[in-house]
Amino acid sequence: MWLDEGWIEEDWVRRVQSPNQDARPMGMLVDTLVVHCISLPERGRDASLVTDLFLNRLDCHSHPALAELAGLHVSAHFLIDRDGSITQFVSCEKRAWHAGISAAMDRSNFNHFSIGIELLGDVYSPFEGAQYASLKRLAVELKSRYPLKFAMTHSEIAPTRKTDPGPFFDWKGLRKSNTYELQISGL
Known part of the structure; x- marks a missing residue:
């Protein structure tokens, strides 16, 4: 079930609203x-630190690697934890601040027309089966409400700046081979 404001109202999605959003x-x-994908600090597995980042309350002095995040205002629509649990931070009707400077397929400013999904993890290790199952379930739910045609990685829309979700991310069941076209299968 969906609320008119773009929030998923299901017991499998937790809602925590980020201030880092604006109108599409x-x-x-x-x-x-x-x-x-995101991990704080790098290779970390603590989703609460990502939540704190998205809520602008991350203690950037708690670890030397976090210092560079001071003053950063970012968000994603969704975060999928290692156990598959999903948190929604921004209404899908709003623009989350996840893509940054981005361009691909003769389009730019991907924040305008995309839904950002973060997987807790890094580019150095595989993601969990529970994360893929939740990603597919979420994609099915989103496709039931939005005319989703494409699925891309951060590295595909910002190749000079980003490498995530990295070489361990497996598209099987989420898009057609050798294309950006969304195709959900295997549920």
């Missing part, structure tokens, strides 16, 4: 999923 351009069609 008027009439913008949401047709793309962008898959990311």
Whole structure:
């Protein structure tokens, strides 16, 4: 079930609203999923630190690697933890601040027309089966509401800046081979 404001109202999705969001351009069609990965500090597995980052309350002095995040205001629509649990931080009707400077397929500013999904993890290790199962379940739910056509990685839309979700991310069951076209199978 969906709330009119773009929030998933299901017991398998936790809601925590990030202030790091704004309005999408008027009439913008949401047709793309962008898959990311995040770990704080690098190779960390603590989802609470990501939540704190998305809520602008991360203690950037708690670890030397976090110092560079001071003053950063970012968010994603969803975070999928290692155990498959999903948290929604931004309404899908709003623009989350996940893509940054981005361009691909003769389009730019992917925040305008995409839904950002972060997987807790890094580019150095495989993701969990529970994360893939939740990602597919979430993609099915999102596709039931939005005319999603494409699924891309952060590295595909910002190749000079980003490498996530990295070489261990497996597209099997989420998009057609050798294309960006979303194709959900295997559920």
